[in-house]
Amino acid sequence: MLKGLLVLLLFQGIGEASSHYSGLPIPGPVIGMILLFIYLQLSSRELSTGLGDAAHFMIRWLSLMFVPACVGFFFLTKIPANQWLAVTGVIIISTLVTMIITALLMKYVMAKPKLSKPKAEQ
Amino acid sequence: MVEIITPVLLLMLTFFAFSLAFWLYGISQSRPIISSLLHPLVTAPILVSAVLLLINIDYSDYRKANQPLFFLLGTATVALAIPLHQQFHHIRNLTKPLLLTLFFGASFAVISALSIAWILGATPETLISVAPKSVTTPIALGIAEKINGEPGLTAGIVVFTGVIGAVFGPLLFRWIGISDDRIKGFVLGICAHGVGTARAFEVSGKCGAFSSLGLGLTGAITAMILPWIIIYAFK
Numbered sequence: 497m498l499k500g501l502l503v504l505l506l507f508q509g510i511g512e513a514s515s516h517y518s519g520l521p522i523p524g525p526v527i528g529m530i531l532l533f534i535y536l537q538l539s540s541r542e543l544s545t546g547l548g549d550a551a552h553f554m555i556r557w558l559s560l561m562f563v564p565a566c567v568g569f570f571f572l573t574k575i576p577a578n579q580w581l582a583v584t585g586v587i588i589i590s591t592l593v594t595m596i597i598t599a600l601l602m603k604y605v606m607a608k609p610k611l612s613k614p615k616a617e618q
Numbered sequence: 619m620v621e622i623i624t625p626v627l628l629l630m631l632t633f634f635a636f637s638l639a640f641w642l643y644g645i646s647q648s649r650p651i652i653s654s655l656l657h658p659l660v661t662a663p664i665l666v667s668a669v670l671l672l673i674n675i676d677y678s679d680y681r682k683a684n685q686p687l688f689f690l691l692g693t694a695t696v697a698l699a700i701p702l703h704q705q706f707h708h709i710r711n712l713t714k715p716l717l718l719t720l721f722f723g724a725s726f727a728v729i730s731a732l733s734i735a736w737i738l739g740a741t742p743e744t745l746i747s748v749a750p751k752s753v754t755t756p757i758a759l760g761i762a763e764k765i766n767g768e769p770g771l772t773a774g775i776v777v778f779t780g781v782i783g784a785v786f787g788p789l790l791f792r793w794i795g796i797s798d799d800r801i802k803g804f805v806l807g808i809c810a811h812g813v814g815t816a817r818a819f820e821v822s823g824k825c826g827a828f829s830s831l832g833l834g835l836t837g838a839i840t841a842m843i844l845p846w847i848i849i850y851a852f853k
Binding site: 501504505507508511512522523524525526528529530532533536537543547548550551552554555556557558559560561562563564565566567568569570571572576578579581582583584585586587588589590591592593594595596597598599600601602603605606608 | 632633635636657658659662663664666667670677680681684687688690691692693694695696697698699700701702703704706712714715716718719722723726727730731734735738739740741744748751752771773774775777778779780781782783786787790791794796798800801802804805806808809810812813815816817819826830834837838
């Protein structure tokens with residue numbers, strides 16, 4: 497588990513450095529995630545239980561780590577009073593509509609045998 | 619004395635509010651609709667905000683004290699590579715439907731947000747801050763900076779989008795008859811980024827892996843395409 501956490505931190509560091517020096521608009525942790533994924537795919541060894549446990553632990557408490565950022569929403573003072581309706585309306589309507597339409601589209605294209613190989617069923 | 623222990627107390631406040639929220643979520647599980655609305659990502663921030671307002675503490679102080687959690691959010695993002703790796707055999711066979719859904723979903727999220735904002739009478743400044751709403755916070759902030767949006771506003775909008783998606787997503791899926799965890803996960807990742815992904819892992823490991831994939835891909839393509847759309851639309 498400790499070794500696993502070390503691996504995660506190592507890739508977070510590599511990601512931060514690559515994001516900073518490459519000038520890509522992608523944040524460090526996302527680059528770290530992509531690099532670790534590529535490493536795991538290329539490596540022939542089985543995934544170590546330590547890394548599996550560490551990842552499982554971090555992901556289990558993902559919601560907790562979002563709490564401080566979510567609190568920020570209640571302290572937004574930058575929105576002019578006449579823009580509140582537009583902002584909240586947009587978020588609610590557009591998010592819900594996008595979810596419904598995207599989910600239905602994906603269900604439709606997945607049912608097309610030409611697009612998804614039969615092996616995908618299961 | 620009080621100043622010295624304030625950061626520790628503010629960090630404890632997050633853990634305490636989350637534990638309470640998590641317990642409330644647990645006991646409401648038998649009623650799916652109520653329990654969705656009582657997700658810890660809704661109740662915990664409300665509890666924390668109420669306490670902060672009550673004892674008159676600035677958000678910036680709270681944010682500083684909770685810096686460790688912002689850092690660990692990055693570590694957890696890296697950890698998403700593991701379920702992605704473990705579930706990759708499910709993903710490999712679905713390349714075409716996934717890419718089609720991704721491009722449609724990511725562009726529809728931006729276009730619908732901009733057009734609804736315009737109908738509701740948003741100013742150009744608000745429009746620009748609303749555009750990157752479906753992307754994970756750090757990417758959205760980078761985009762907002764590039765297109766001259768307001769970073770604080772964008773961060774708040776992104777988080778609120780994630781919470782709305784994570785809370786109402788599972789209810790919507792049931793309503794329109796989506797039972798496939800691959801679809802639920804991918805759509806949550808596209809529309810509700812990290813917050814949606816946290817919710818997707820509660821459904822199943824497969825759902826979480828598809829959500830991680832949607833989160834990563836949407837972030838990357840929106841970051842590359844959105845600045846160009848904005849430049850053409852406003853200049």
